[in-house]
Amino acid sequence: RVAHMGGTTxxxxxxxxxxxxxxxxxxxxxxLLATLFxxxxxxxxxxxxxxxxxxxxxxxxxxxxxxxxxxVPFQMLKFRSMVKNAHRKKEKLxxxxxxxxxxxxxxxxxxxxxxxxxxxxxxxxxLPQLINVLRGEMSLVGPRPPLxxxxxxxxxxxxxRLQTIPGVTGIWQISGRSNLGxxxxxxxxxxxxxxxxxxxxxxxxMLTPSAILSGDGAY
Numbered sequence: 001r002v003a004h005m006g007g008t009t010x011x012x013x014x015x016x017x018x019x020x021x022x023x024x025x026x027x028x029x030x031x032l033l034a035t036l037f038x039x040x041x042x043x044x045x046x047x048x049x050x051x052x053x054x055x056x057x058x059x060x061x062x063x064x065x066x067x068x069x070x071x072v073p074f075q076m077l078k079f080r081s082m083v084k085n086a087h088r089k090k091e092k093l094x095x096x097x098x099x100x101x102x103x104x105x106x107x108x109x110x111x112x113x114x115x116x117x118x119x120x121x122x123x124x125x126x127l128p129q130l131i132n133v134l135r136g137e138m139s140l141v142g143p144r145p146p147l148x149x150x151x152x153x154x155x156x157x158x159x160x161r162l163q164t165i166p167g168v169t170g171i172w173q174i175s176g177r178s179n180l181g182x183x184x185x186x187x188x189x190x191x192x193x194x195x196x197x198x199x200x201x202x203x204x205x206m207l208t209p210s211a212i213l214s215g216d217g218a219y
Contacts, residue, residue, distance in 0.1 A: 018164050018196045025198055026165075030140050033205075034133040041127060048079050048124055051115045056083065061128055066145040069165045074137040076145055077128035081116025082109075123212045129168045141201040142167025143189035161189045164196070174204060174211040 002011055018026065038045075052060045062080040067073055093106060112120065119125040132138040138145065145166030151159075171188040172180055180188075192200070 018193070022196065022198070026139060026196075026201065027136070029198070029201070030133050033140055034130045038130050038134075041130075044124060045127065048115075048119060048127075051119075052080055052113075055115045056080075056113055059084075065148060066166070067148055067151055067162065068137055068145060069162065071151070071162050073148070074132065074135075076138070077131055079119055079125045079128060081113065081120050081125045082111040083113060086111040126168055133168065137165075139165040139167045140169065141204045142170055143192060144170060144172055144185065157190070158186055160193055161186065164193050169204060169208045171204060174207040 002009060004010070049060050060080060062078045062082075063075045064078070065073055066076040090111075093109070093111075116125070129138055133140055142165050143161045146154075146161070151162075171192050172185045175188060176184075
């Protein structure tokens with residue numbers, strides 16, 4: 001951070017906001033809120049499970065290797081919204097990629113099922129990540145958890161996103177979701193890392209439902 005002393009401008013190091021007591025407060029609130037959300041949303045979990053089984057059978061959950069805090073890998077959980085073995089068909093669709101940087105996004109991805117399109121529209125596919133939160137692999141709020149192949153293309157600046165726990169939602173979620181370019185998403189995540197506070201987390205959580213209801217960038 002920049003400091004001024006006697007007419008001289010200095011640059012001094014400072015601990016990251018999300019450390020020590022701040023990290024304890026964030027982790028405690030994550031566990032309490034994730035437990036509450038899992039309890040309240042259990043009927044949604046059950047209905048989604050049944051819908052996926054009826055349309056395309058098991059498995060209901062999709063496990064994907066992501067990188068968390070300090071580059072530690074973990075298995076991120078989602079409700080399966082695509083056909084089985086969708087990852088094997090990704091290479092054929094790379095030319096239709098609508099995202100920038102190392103991201104891959106398509107508005108009309110042919111691999112998405114009918115149930116998948118609905119649960120993606122309302123972000124229901126993300127709900128199993130509450131289990132990742134209880135495990136300590138994710139937080140309710142934080143940067144988007146990257147894929148290993150995305151991190152391989154990171155610049156030195158981008159690696160700063162891995163200094164904190166990735167989140168189920170974040171500034172990127174309330175600012176356009178898939179409509180954001182990679183550079184825009186990174187800038188928002190870096191701002192979060194540098195300026196974290198419990199009040200920022202609460203504000204993002206409160207704004208997330210309206211972002212979901214708007215449907216902006218939901219694909």
